[in-house]
Amino acid sequence: MELLSALSLGELALSFSRVPLFPVFDLSYFIVSILYLKYEPGAVELSRRHPMASWLCAMLHCFGSYILADLLLGEPLIDYFSNSSSILLASAVWYLIFFCPLDLFYKCVCFLPVKLIFVAMKEVVRVRKIAVGIHHAHHHYHHGWFIMIATGWVKGSGVALMSNLEQLLRGVWKPETNEILRMSFPTKASLYGAVLFTLQQTRWLPLSKASLIFVFTLFMVSCKVFLTATHSHSSPFDALEGYVCPLLFGTGSGGDHPHNHGAAGPLHSPLPAKSREELGEGSRKKKTKKAD
Amino acid sequence: MELLSALSLGELALSFSRVPLFPVFDLSYFIVSILYLKYEPGAVELSRRHPMASWLCAMLHCFGSYILADLLLGEPLIDYFSNSSSILLASAVWYLIFFCPLDLFYKCVCFLPVKLIFVAMKEVVRVRKIAVGIHHAHHHYHHGWFIMIATGWVKGSGVALMSNLEQLLRGVWKPETNEILRMSFPTKASLYGAVLFTLQQTRWLPLSKASLIFVFTLFMVSCKVFLTATHSHSSPFDALEGYVCPLLFGTGSGGDHPHNHGAAGPLHSPLPAKSREELGEGSRKKKTKKAD
Amino acid sequence: MELLSALSLGELALSFSRVPLFPVFDLSYFIVSILYLKYEPGAVELSRRHPMASWLCAMLHCFGSYILADLLLGEPLIDYFSNSSSILLASAVWYLIFFCPLDLFYKCVCFLPVKLIFVAMKEVVRVRKIAVGIHHAHHHYHHGWFIMIATGWVKGSGVALMSNLEQLLRGVWKPETNEILRMSFPTKASLYGAVLFTLQQTRWLPLSKASLIFVFTLFMVSCKVFLTATHSHSSPFDALEGYVCPLLFGTGSGGDHPHNHGAAGPLHSPLPAKSREELGEGSRKKKTKKAD
Numbered sequence: 001m002e003l004l005s006a007l008s009l010g011e012l013a014l015s016f017s018r019v020p021l022f023p024v025f026d027l028s029y030f031i032v033s034i035l036y037l038k039y040e041p042g043a044v045e046l047s048r049r050h051p052m053a054s055w056l057c058a059m060l061h062c063f064g065s066y067i068l069a070d071l072l073l074g075e076p077l078i079d080y081f082s083n084s085s086s087i088l089l090a091s092a093v094w095y096l097i098f099f100c101p102l103d104l105f106y107k108c109v110c111f112l113p114v115k116l117i118f119v120a121m122k123e124v125v126r127v128r129k130i131a132v133g134i135h136h137a138h139h140h141y142h143h144g145w146f147i148m149i150a151t152g153w154v155k156g157s158g159v160a161l162m163s164n165l166e167q168l169l170r171g172v173w174k175p176e177t178n179e180i181l182r183m184s185f186p187t188k189a190s191l192y193g194a195v196l197f198t199l200q201q202t203r204w205l206p207l208s209k210a211s212l213i214f215v216f217t218l219f220m221v222s223c224k225v226f227l228t229a230t231h232s233h234s235s236p237f238d239a240l241e242g243y244v245c246p247l248l249f250g251t252g253s254g255g256d257h258p259h260n261h262g263a264a265g266p267l268h269s270p271l272p273a274k275s276r277e278e279l280g281e282g283s284r285k286k287k288t289k290k291a292d
Numbered sequence: 293m294e295l296l297s298a299l300s301l302g303e304l305a306l307s308f309s310r311v312p313l314f315p316v317f318d319l320s321y322f323i324v325s326i327l328y329l330k331y332e333p334g335a336v337e338l339s340r341r342h343p344m345a346s347w348l349c350a351m352l353h354c355f356g357s358y359i360l361a362d363l364l365l366g367e368p369l370i371d372y373f374s375n376s377s378s379i380l381l382a383s384a385v386w387y388l389i390f391f392c393p394l395d396l397f398y399k400c401v402c403f404l405p406v407k408l409i410f411v412a413m414k415e416v417v418r419v420r421k422i423a424v425g426i427h428h429a430h431h432h433y434h435h436g437w438f439i440m441i442a443t444g445w446v447k448g449s450g451v452a453l454m455s456n457l458e459q460l461l462r463g464v465w466k467p468e469t470n471e472i473l474r475m476s477f478p479t480k481a482s483l484y485g486a487v488l489f490t491l492q493q494t495r496w497l498p499l500s501k502a503s504l505i506f507v508f509t510l511f512m513v514s515c516k517v518f519l520t521a522t523h524s525h526s527s528p529f530d531a532l533e534g535y536v537c538p539l540l541f542g543t544g545s546g547g548d549h550p551h552n553h554g555a556a557g558p559l560h561s562p563l564p565a566k567s568r569e570e571l572g573e574g575s576r577k578k579k580t581k582k583a584d
Numbered sequence: 585m586e587l588l589s590a591l592s593l594g595e596l597a598l599s600f601s602r603v604p605l606f607p608v609f610d611l612s613y614f615i616v617s618i619l620y621l622k623y624e625p626g627a628v629e630l631s632r633r634h635p636m637a638s639w640l641c642a643m644l645h646c647f648g649s650y651i652l653a654d655l656l657l658g659e660p661l662i663d664y665f666s667n668s669s670s671i672l673l674a675s676a677v678w679y680l681i682f683f684c685p686l687d688l689f690y691k692c693v694c695f696l697p698v699k700l701i702f703v704a705m706k707e708v709v710r711v712r713k714i715a716v717g718i719h720h721a722h723h724h725y726h727h728g729w730f731i732m733i734a735t736g737w738v739k740g741s742g743v744a745l746m747s748n749l750e751q752l753l754r755g756v757w758k759p760e761t762n763e764i765l766r767m768s769f770p771t772k773a774s775l776y777g778a779v780l781f782t783l784q785q786t787r788w789l790p791l792s793k794a795s796l797i798f799v800f801t802l803f804m805v806s807c808k809v810f811l812t813a814t815h816s817h818s819s820p821f822d823a824l825e826g827y828v829c830p831l832l833f834g835t836g837s838g839g840d841h842p843h844n845h846g847a848a849g850p851l852h853s854p855l856p857a858k859s860r861e862e863l864g865e866g867s868r869k870k871k872t873k874k875a876d
Contacts, residue, residue, distance in 0.1 A: 465759030
C-alpha cells in the first residue's frame with residue numbers, strides 16, 4: 001500500500017514536472033509580472049506618454065531572467081526574443097493591462113481570488129526556470145557550483161536583480177537601494193532554491209529532480225499565495241536568518257572602523273543618521289524621504 | 293522606354309548599394325558624430341583635462357552601434373575595434389576636431405554647406421548599417437522578427453541608445469531622461485527603417501533590398517538635411533504619431549490610477565508638479581532646471 | 585663572463601615568469617583587494633547589514649578584471665567562477681577580513697611591513713594578468729592592436745574600471761567621477777603596460793616576454809611599495825604627462841566654445857564654479873563636498 005502511494009506520488013511529481021508551461025502558465029507569469037509594473041509609481045502615466053518605454057519595461061519584467069542568464073553565460077542577450085509567440089503574448093497582456101477600455105482586464109485580474117490563482121501559477125514557472133537554468137549551466141560547467149547557483153538565482157529572480165536598470169529606462173533613479181541590499185521574498189527564495197537544485201544536480205541531495213520541483217513548487221506557491229493574500233512583506237526566512245546571521249556575521253551594531261571615517265565624503269553611503277546632518281537642508285529632506 | 297527607365301533605376305539602386313563606405317562615407321560619419329560630441333556641454337573642457345575620457349566618448353559616438361549590436365547578439369563587445377584603420381581614422385578626426393590649431397578643422401566642417409554634405413553622407417552610412425545589421429541577425433535567427441528589428445534599430449541609432457552610459461563616462465548623469473523616453477528623429481527613423489528592412493528580409497515587402505536602401509536613404513538624407521539646415525528638432529513622423537498614438541494608447545490625459553499614488557515615494561519619477569513641492573528647496577530647484 | 589650573467593638573468597626572468605600564482609600570490613591579491621574594499625566608507629557597516637552585497641563586492645574586487653575581459657571578448661561573464669577553489673579562497677579572505685574575532689586578521693595584514701609584502705605580490709599577479717590577457721586577445725585577433733591593449737588594460741585595472749557599478753551595488757552613487765576621469769597609478773600603469781606587452785606580442789619590442797614581465801614587475805613592485813609606504817597618491821608618470829599632455833592636448837586653460845554654453849542645462853557637468861551657484865543651497869553643498 002505504501003509502495004503504491006510512493007509510486008503514485010513519484011509519478012505525480014514526474015507528470016507535474018512535464019506539464020508544458022506555454023501558453024497557460026506563461027500567460028499567468030506575464031499577467032502577474034506586468035501587474036507589478038503597473039503598480040510602480042508613474043507607470044500608467046509612462047504608458048500614456050511613452051508607450052515604447054513602457055513596452056520595453058514590460059518585456060524586461062517578463063523576460064529579464066532570460067536576459068540576465070544569457071548575459072552571465074555569454075549567450076546573445078536577446079536570444080529569447082526569437083520566441084515570437086511568447087513576445088506577442090506578453091505584448092498582448094501589456095496592452096490589455098494598460099490600455100483595455102474601462103480598465104476591464106486590469107480589474108478582472110486584480111480581483112483577489114483570480115490574482116491568487118495567477119500568482120500561484122507564476123511560482124510554478126519560477127521554480128521550473130530555476131531548475132532549467134541550473135541544468136543548462138551544469139551542461140556548460142560540470143563543476144561550476146557558483147555558476148550553477150548564480151544562473152538559477154537570476155533565472156528565478158528575473159527583473160528584480162536588474163531593477164536599477166529597469167527604473168532608469170523609466171527615468172527613475174534610486175541608487176540608494178537595490179535588490180541585493182533589500183532582497184524580497186522571491187529573490188531570497190530563488191537563491192535558496194538555486195542552492196537546493198544545484199545540490200540535486202550534483203547528486204549531493206538524494207532526491208529526483210521531479211520530486212524537488214514538486215516540493216519546492218508547493219513551498220513557493222503556499223508562501224507566495226499567503227503573502228499576497230495577507231498583503232504581507234515579511235518572509236518565512238526571517239526567523240532562520242535572525243538566528244544564523246548574528247552567529248555568522250556579528251550583531252550589526254559594531255563595525256566602527258577608524259579607516260571608514262577618514263576617507264572621502266560618505267555621501268550616498270548607507271550611514272547612520274548623524275553623518276546625514278552634515279548635508280544641506282534640501283538634500284537631507286530628499287534623502288530621508290527616499291530612505292522610507 | 294518605361295522598361296528602360298525601370299531597368300536603369302534598378303541598376304542605379306544596385307550600384308548605389310554597392311558603393312564602398314570606407315573611407316569617404318565612414319569619414320563623414322565620424323566627423324558628424326564627433327561634432328555632436330563637441331556640441332555637448334562640457335565636452336571641450338573634458339577633452340583638455342581628460343583626453344582619454346574624451347577619446348573613449350568619441351569612440352562610443354563612432355562605434356556605439358557596433359558595440360550595442362555585438363552585445364545583443366552575444367559577440368565580443370570590442371569586435372569592431374579589430375578594424376584598426378577605422379579606429380585610427382576616427383581618432384584622427386577626434387584629434388582634429390578638438391585640438392586643431394585655431395580650431396580650423398572644426399570651423400571648416402561646421403560651415404553649413406560643408407556640414408550638410410557630411411550629414412547627408414552620414415545618413416547613407418546609417419541606412420546601410422541598418423540593412424547589414426538585419427541581414428546579420430537574419431543569418432542567426434531566421435524567424436526572429438524582434439531580434440532583426442532590435443539589431444537594425446541599435447545599428448541605426450548607435451550611441452543615442454546608450455547616451456546615459458556615454459554621459460556617465462564624462463561625469464554627467466541625467467537619469468530623468470533617456471533616448472527611449474525622448475526619441476530623436478534619427479532614433480525613430482531607425483526603428484521604422486528596421487521594421488521596413490525586416491519586412492523586406494522576410495519577403496513580406498515586395499521590394500529588392502537595393503531598392504529599399506535607395507529609397508530609404510533618399511528619405512533619410514532629405515529629412516536630416518532639411519532638419520539640420522533649419523535647426524529644427526521636429527520630426528516628419530509627428531503628424532502620423534499624433535494620429536495613431538491617441539487611437540492606440542489613449543489620450544495621455546487619463547491614466548490616474550488608485551495604485552499609483554499609494555505606493556512608495558514617487559521621487560525621481562515623471563510626476564506632476566504638485567508632488568515636487570514636497571521636496572526640499574535645493575533639490576526642487578535643481579530638478580526644475582533639469583526638467584527644462 | 586658577461587654572457588654568463590646575461591644567460592643567468594634571462595634564465596631568472598624565465599623561471600620567474602613560470603612561478604605558479606595559485607595559491608600564494610593569488611592569496612596576496614585577494615587580501616590586498618579586499619583590504620581596499622574595507623577602506624571604503626560604509627563597507628564595514630554594509631558587511632554587517634548586507635553580507636550578501638558585501639560578498640558580491642569582494643568578488644568584484646578580486647575577479648573584476650576577469651569579468652570585464654570576458655565581457656569585452658564575448659565570453660561568459662562568470663566564466664572565471666568555475667574555479668571554485670579561487671572563489672572559496674577569496675571568500676575565506678573576505679570572511680576573515682570582515683568578521684574575524686577582535687579584527688585580528690585585519691590588524692595583522694594591515695601591519696605595514698606585512699602589507700607591503702602583500703602589495704608587492706599583488707603587483708606580480710597584476711603584471712602576469714596583463715601579459716596573459718594580451719596573449720589571449722592576440723590569439724583571437726592577430727592584428728587587433730586596440731583589442732589587445734584594451735584587454736590587457738582591463739585585466740590589469742580590474743574593479744577600478746567598473747567602480748561606478750561596484751559602488752551602485754553598495755548603494756553608493758558618485759556619477760561625477762569615475763576611474764577614467766581620475767586614473768589612479770595602477771590603472772595608468774596597466775594601460776602603459778598593456779601598450780608595452782602589445783608591442784612585445786606583435787614583435788615590435790625586441791624583448792622576450794619573460795624579460796618584459798620581469799622588468800615591468802620590478803617597476804610596478806618598486807613604485808607601488810614606495811607609494812604605499814609613503815601613503816602617497818602621486819604617480820611617477822606625472823612628470824612625463826605634465827610634459828607631453830600640454831604639447832598634445834593644449835594647455836587646459838582654453839576650450840571655451842560658443843556651442844558649449846548654448847545647449848541644454850549644464851547640470852552635473854564638470855563646469856566652472858559660477859554655474860554651481862545657481863543651484864539650491866543643499867545641492868551645492870553636497871556637490872562641493874563630493875568634488876573634494
